[in-house]
Amino acid sequence: MTKKLVVFGLGQRGNIYAAFAKMNPEKFDLVAVIENNPARMELAKTTYPGVRLFANYHDFLAEKIEADIVAVATQDDDHKEHAIAMMEAGYDLLLEKPIANHLADCEAIYETSKKYNRKVVICHVLRYTPFYSTVKRIIDSGKLGEVVTVHASENVGYYHQAHSFVRGPWRNKAASSPMILAKCCHDMDILRYLIGEKCLSVNSYGSLSHFTKENAPKGSTEYCSDCPHTDCIYKAQTLYTSPCSDFFANYFTTKEHTKENILNDLKGTQYDKCVYQTDNDVVDHQVTIMLFENGKTACHTMTAFSKEIYRDLKIHGTKAELVGCVEENWLEIRNFGGEVERIEIDVSAANVGGHMGGDYFMMNSLYKALNGEAAEGVTYLDVSIDSHLMSFAAEESRLNNGETVKIRR
Numbered sequence: 001m002t003k004k005l006v007v008f009g010l011g012q013r014g015n016i017y018a019a020f021a022k023m024n025p026e027k028f029d030l031v032a033v034i035e036n037n038p039a040r041m042e043l044a045k046t047t048y049p050g051v052r053l054f055a056n057y058h059d060f061l062a063e064k065i066e067a068d069i070v071a072v073a074t075q076d077d078d079h080k081e082h083a084i085a086m087m088e089a090g091y092d093l094l095l096e097k098p099i100a101n102h103l104a105d106c107e108a109i110y111e112t113s114k115k116y117n118r119k120v121v122i123c124h125v126l127r128y129t130p131f132y133s134t135v136k137r138i139i140d141s142g143k144l145g146e147v148v149t150v151h152a153s154e155n156v157g158y159y160h161q162a163h164s165f166v167r168g169p170w171r172n173k174a175a176s177s178p179m180i181l182a183k184c185c186h187d188m189d190i191l192r193y194l195i196g197e198k199c200l201s202v203n204s205y206g207s208l209s210h211f212t213k214e215n216a217p218k219g220s221t222e223y224c225s226d227c228p229h230t231d232c233i234y235k236a237q238t239l240y241t242s243p244c245s246d247f248f249a250n251y252f253t254t255k256e257h258t259k260e261n262i263l264n265d266l267k268g269t270q271y272d273k274c275v276y277q278t279d280n281d282v283v284d285h286q287v288t289i290m291l292f293e294n295g296k297t298a299c300h301t302m303t304a305f306s307k308e309i310y311r312d313l314k315i316h317g318t319k320a321e322l323v324g325c326v327e328e329n330w331l332e333i334r335n336f337g338g339e340v341e342r343i344e345i346d347v348s349a350a351n352v353g354g355h356m357g358g359d360y361f362m363m364n365s366l367y368k369a370l371n372g373e374a375a376e377g378v379t380y381l382d383v384s385i386d387s388h389l390m391s392f393a394a395e396e397s398r399l400n401n402g403e404t405v406k407i408r409r
């Protein structure tokens with residue numbers, strides 16, 4: 001049965017959910033969009049004709065529109081207000097990660113969901129990717145034996161780090177959230193999901209080591225456009241005109257991505273800033289070790305310093321080990337005393353969104369869950385909040401030189 005969807009915040013993420021409905025009309029019917037940016041409202045009129053548009057959520061609530069789910073895809077700091085208002089009005093939610101930037105706000109959202117008995121699905125899109133879904137099925141089949149320990153790494157990519165976490169919206173902890181939440185809550189969720197137990201305690205180490213004023217090359221200037229170091233690997237003009245960073249240019253230009261438009265619109269913006277001379281303070285590397293129930297352990301490494309953006313995974317079970325690379329969509333089961341099985345993951349079914357199929361398959365699972373069917377990957381806030389508790393605990397540990405922090409719940 002088709003489900004009625006409302007998108008709250010028609011930005012990069014909200015558009016994916018709206019586009020899913022448009023491309024899969026037998027699953028979701030986009031009944032309303034709440035968006036306060038006039039340019040995006042205009043775009044919505046042509047992209048999603050006939051859909052009711054609201055410039056603020058109070059007007060939307062006044063209309064009492066019937067809907068099965070509201071996708072809250074506004075910015076992190078607004079999640080608390082928007083999620084709570086929607087739940088109080090009677091809606092179940094698809095809520096973008098992070099749940100909120102602060103632990104108290106996450107708890108407030110959770111308490112509201114319990115008070116009103118609302119379902120809240122968090123957009124932990126990775127768990128819906130064909131890669132991690134396959135891994136989860138292999139674990140559940142018992143093929144690896146008992147999972148004993150997991151090692152996961154998140155290689156952010158030097159250019160992605162420079163864009164998002166040195167120059168961009170997530171560069172400063174006070175203005176956004178710590179790296180381990182903003183970037184790695186997905187990974188914490190995956191570890192919780194794959195291990196299938198609660199995390200009991202964490203220890204974490206890390207720092208901002210490279211993108212600091214002390215490391216600025218002699219003679220470098222505040223803006224790359226004025227800088228004599230033309231061969232710097234972080235030079236904004238080079239990064240934003242290279243194919244790997246093309247998408248990131250959306251952050252400072254709405255024009256066509258010609259070299260001329262990018263260079264003109266980049267000049268003098270936050271994204272033209274020298275990576276050694278901005279107000280960033282989030283870490284560029286962090287290692288977190290975790291103890292789960294039943295003595296299971298995990299280790300997660302986040303690093304800025306990789307040529308490409310990729311995550312890799314090693315799961316050590318009592319009968320076999322599993323290794324794989326998420327972005328390359330392959331995994332191997334190395335059976336002890338047996339064969340090495342190589343599995344190539346097929347992501348071709350995904351017709352909308354990104355995240356190696358995660359966006360698409362999340363919406364499919366959500367549809368099934370809303371229809372009361374078994375829905376792979378779907379958990380609600382009572383489980384999903386664990387990833388955030390792990391992240392906040394890791395940050396607390398990091399700030400206290402790696403001391404053990406117990407997860408309180």
Ligand SMILES: NC(=O)c1ccc[n+]([C@@H]2O[C@H](COP(=O)([O-])OP(=O)(O)OC[C@H]3O[C@@H](n4cnc5c(N)ncnc54)[C@H](O)[C@@H]3O)[C@@H](O)[C@H]2O)c1
Pocket residue numbers: 008009010011012013014034035036037040055056057073074075076078096097098123124125355
């Ligand atoms: N699940 C993931 O993997 C993933 C990936 C990227 C971003 N995110 C998260 O998704 C959320 C949205 O990110 P984005 O990149 O789409 O941001 P965005 O800025 O492109 O989109 C947010 C939209 O909300 C609108 N908006 C803001 N306040 C509003 C209000 N009061 N009323 C109506 N509309 C309002 C903005 O105009 C904008 O169009 C963030 O929380 C972000 O951290 C999640």
